[in-house]
Amino acid sequence: MxxxxxxxxxxxxxxxxxxxxxxxxxxxxxxxxxGNVRTQGKPRTSAKIPGMEKRNQDKGNLEDIMDAGGFQKFIFKLHAEYGDIASFWYGKHYYVSLASPEAWKDHIKAFDKPDDLYEFSKPLIGAKNIQFANGEDAKRRRKLYDVSFQYEAVARYHKCYQEMADEVAEKISSLPAGEHIAVKECMSWFVSHAYRRVVFGDTFDDETKVVALHDHYVTTMDALNQKIGNPGLETDEKFDRALKVWHDLMRDIVQHRRDNPPLSYEDRNFLDILIDSCENEEQLLSEVLVYYSGGYHTTTFMLVWALYYLSQDMTLQDKVHEEVIEVLGKESNRDYWTYAKLGYGKRVLDESIRCSVLAPFTARINYDEDMEVLGYRIEKGAGVVHALGVVHMDENIWPEPERFDPDRFLPEQVAKRHTLAFSPFGFAGKRICPGYRLSYATSIVLLATLCERFKFSYVGSKNVRKKYGIVTLPSEEVWVTAEKREQ
Missing domain, CATH: 1.20.5 (Single alpha-helices involved in coiled-coils or other helix-helix interfaces)
Structure with a gap:
């Protein structure tokens, strides 16, 4: 025993x-x-978040942002030095920036947006729109407005943006052989016409008004982009004049819709919902302005970057062309659902968004409680930047991140990455960009229409750089030539 x-x-x-x-x-x-910073399996909530100390008591790190060349370049530099989670001061407000899918997952429930980081945009879009709404008010508005951007609604608009795409193709066909085409100008025309008709129901019989609407909007946006990293920058009289004209023209769009209401409930569009639901004229105009600017900028430059990349690689262009012939050539009646079958075309758009860093950042704030991210505690009231551009350029996720390769978005490649690794329209709090479906739908129609009919060759500058702002723009005009394909 x-x-x-x-x-x-x-x-x-x-x-x-x-x-x-x-x-x-x-x-x-x-x-x-x-991916969390942990000790013996327990969160290091008492550890200080790495980052920058205030350079100035009132300005925080704003001077560092300007020294870096702007907000997005500063964010790139911040994470290169401090890692996936890093802190800084935007004026007197403490911010934490997150630059990994794992960090984003920890912050995915955050819904509210910080006011001060977007303060620079108030002269352009006003302060009474959903961009500056939080809590239950913002949730109520999203539920009301999002109906206009669901799949069924976007599908209903297809005929309109197909007509606009055909018109762009006809304009290009009429040009002399070898004529240089200004891509930004071309895409701006398409998007501004398509969005006004689809979202706001306005057509503007006078083309001079269309040109004025576009030109004055671009003038104001160019000035405001400079204020992201320098909120104290003063605007000039040119900006004030352009802003007034643009606001007046947008008021004309609202009045036009009031004078020409839909004939049936099924014909109601987004503007009709705004007219019926907004509390006053100030809120109505502000909502119109924010949705127009958001939709215009994102879609226009998604297309600009797509054609910029494709025009430098005929092999990729041919793949788009061949897919269009194979998939759409069999369809006697092309509609939203047939264009949705263009898998390679969609991959081209996704890679254009990623490679250009089209959407550099978004931001959230939690007013009610502390949040734990990567084992660190982010106290309530702190602003949180979601550094989309940093993640979309992370070589650990995207090998050779500057190389344009649509096959990164093949299903088997997507399955290897974190589900949040590609989040250009945001992800947190179910508050992603409301118009992303419409943006994709309009873009794929124009891209397919142009690549079906033409071969594009890049003839622009070899020194095109990324110009970061609310969205990322080419530093100069993108120039191409178009050669008709044999039908």
Whole structure:
């Protein structure tokens, strides 16, 4: 019996040691897989978030932002130095920037947006729109407005943007052989016409008004882009004049719709919902302005960058062309659902968004409670930047990130990445860009229409750089030539 007792004691000791070893290894692997900064499996909530100290008591790190060349370049530099989670001061407000899908996952429930980071845009879009709404008010508005941008609504608009795409193609066809085409100008025309008709129901019989609407909007946006990293920058009289003209023209769009209401409930569009639901004229105009500017900028420059990249690689262009012929050539009645079958075309758009860093950042704030991210505590009231551009250029996620490769978005490649690795329209709090479906739908129609009929060759500057702002623009006009394809 004594031998049995000794044997059992030895077994117990061995099993205990084995259990401790396995437990230790599990904790180590779990910490590594989750990407969180952890000690013995417990969150380091007492650890200070790495980052920058205030350079100036009132301005915080605004001078550092200007020294870096703007807000987005500053964010790139911040994360290169401090890692996936880093802090800074935007004026007197403390911010934390997150630059990994794992960090974003920890912050995915945040809904509200900080006011001060977007303060620069108030002269352009007003302060009574959904951009500056939070809490239950913002949720109520999103539920009301989003109806106009669901799949069924976007599909209903297809005929309109197909007509606009055909008109662009006809304009290009009429040009002399070898004529240089200004891509930004071309895409701006398409998007401004398509969005006004689809979203606001306005057509503007006078083309001079269309040109004025576009030109004055671009003037004001160019000035405001400079204020992201320098909120104290003063605007000039040119800006004030352009802003007034643009606002007056947008008021004309609202009045036009009031004078020409839809004939049936099914014909109601987004502007009709705004007219019926906004509390006053100030809020109505402000909502019109924010949705127009958001939709115009994102879609226009998605298309500009797509043609910029494709025009430098005929092999990729041919793939788009061949897919259009194979998929759409069999369809006697092309509609939204047939264009949705263009998998390669969609991959081209996604890679254009990623490679251009089209959407550099978004931001959230939690007013009610602290949040834990990567094992660190972010106190309530702190602003949080979601550094979309940093993640979309992360070489650990996207090898050779500057190289344009639509096959990064093949299903088998997507399956290898974190589900949030590509989040150009935001992700947090179910508050992603409301018009992203419409943006994709209009873009794929124009891209397919142009690549079906033409071969494009890049003839612009070799020194086109990314100009960061609310969205990322080419630093100069993109120039191409078009050669008709054999039908």
């Amino acid at each position: 004594a031998y049995v007792a000794v044997f059992l004691a030895i077994v117990v000791v061995v099993l205990s040691i084995l259990y401790q070893c396995l437990q230790s290894r599990f904790n180590s692997n779990h910490s590594k897989d989750s």
